[in-house]
Amino acid sequence: MSPQQFRDISYNGLWKQNAGLAQLLGLCPILAISTSMVNAVSLGLATILVMALANLAVSALRNFIPYEIRIPVFVLIIAALVTVVDLSFNAYFHDLYLVLGIFIPLIVTNCIVLARVEAYAAKNDPLSSTFDGVMMGLGLVWVLGLLGAIRELLGAGTLFSGIEMIFPSLSAWNVFGEDYPGFLIAILPPGAFFALGCLIAAFNAINTHLAARTHKRPPAAATTTSQTTPAERAEPAEPAPAG
Template structure:
C-alpha cells in the first residue's frame, strides 16, 4: 500500500470514520463506561487491543475462511482475543478490571470490531488490517475518553479521578480537581448525561467537518 493509503487508514480511524462520532457504533459501552475519563480510557484501550489483534488474525487467514462461515469465525476470533485481554487485565490491572466488569466480555458483541473485520480486515493484507483495527480502536478510545472527561468535569468537578488506582501509580500526575465538589451536576454522571454529551459531541464533529469542507471548496475555487 502507498503511504497515502496508510494516512487514510489513520485519519479514518481517528476522525473521518470514528466508531462513535461518525458511525455511532459501540453505544452500549459508550453510554455505560464514560462516567469518568479513566473508565472511558480503560474500556477504549481494551477494545483497541482486541480490534488490532482480531483484524490481524482475520487478514492472515482471510483466504482460508469461506464466505458461509465467516461471521462465526470472526466472532470466535474476537472472543479469543477478548478472553486474552480479560485474563490479562484481571492479572495486571485488577482494580480497573473490577470497574469495567461485564463490559470486557461484551466486547465480543460490540458492533464496531465485527464491522471492521467484515468491511476491511477480510479484504486486506495483515499490515493494513492491523493498522485499521489499531486506529479504529484508538479512535474509539479517544471518543470514550473525551465523553468521559466532559461528563466527569461537569458532574464531579474532577478529571481522571482514581487513575492511579485503576491504571497504575504512574498515572497519578494526570489526576485533577477542577471544580468544587458541590458544583457538580449529578445528571451528567447518570445515564441521561451520556446521551446528552455524546449527542452534542456528534453535532460538534459534524459542524467541524462541514466547516472544513467549505474551506476546501473555497481554496479550490480560489486556485481556479
C-alpha cells in the same frame, strides 16, 4: 503499505469514519462506561488491542476461511482474544477490572470490532489490516476519553478519578476544589446522551465548515492564457486580402 494508504487509513479511523461520532457503533459501552475519563480510556485501550489482533488474525487466515462460515469464525477469533484481554485485566488491574465489569467480555459483541473485521481485514493484507484496527480503535479512544472527561468534570469536578487503580502513586485532579457541589445529571444516563449529542453536533458542524471552505476555494489559474510578448500584442494585424 504506501504513504497515501497510511494517511487514508489514519484519517478514516480518527475522523471520517469515526466509530463513535460518524458510524455510531458501540453506543452501549460508550454511554455506559464514560462516567470517568480513566474508565472510558481503559475500555478503549482494551478495544484497540482486540481490534488490532483480530484484524491481524482474520487477514492472515482470510484465504483459509470458507465464505459461508466466515461470521462464526470471526466471532470465535474475537471471543478468544477478548478472553485473553479479560483475564489479563483480572490479573494485572484487578480493581479496574471490577469497575469495568461486564463491558470487557461484551467487546465480543461490539459492532465496531466485527464491522472492521468483515469490511476491511477480510479483504486486505495483514499489515494494513492491523493498522486499520489500531486507527479505528484510537478514533474510539479519543471520543471515549473526551466524553468521559466532560462528564467527570461537570459531574464531580475532577479529572483522572480512579487513576490510582492503574498507577498507585497518582491521584485524581480536583479541578473545581473541594466545595464543588457536582452536577449530578452529567454522570447519570441522561448526561451521557446529552454530552454525546453535543459531540456529534460539533463533529457535524466542523465537517460542514470544512466542506464549505473546500467548496469556496478559488479554482486554479487557467493554463491556456496567452503567452504573447508585448511586441507581438502591439503589432497590428495584417489586413485581409481583397476579394
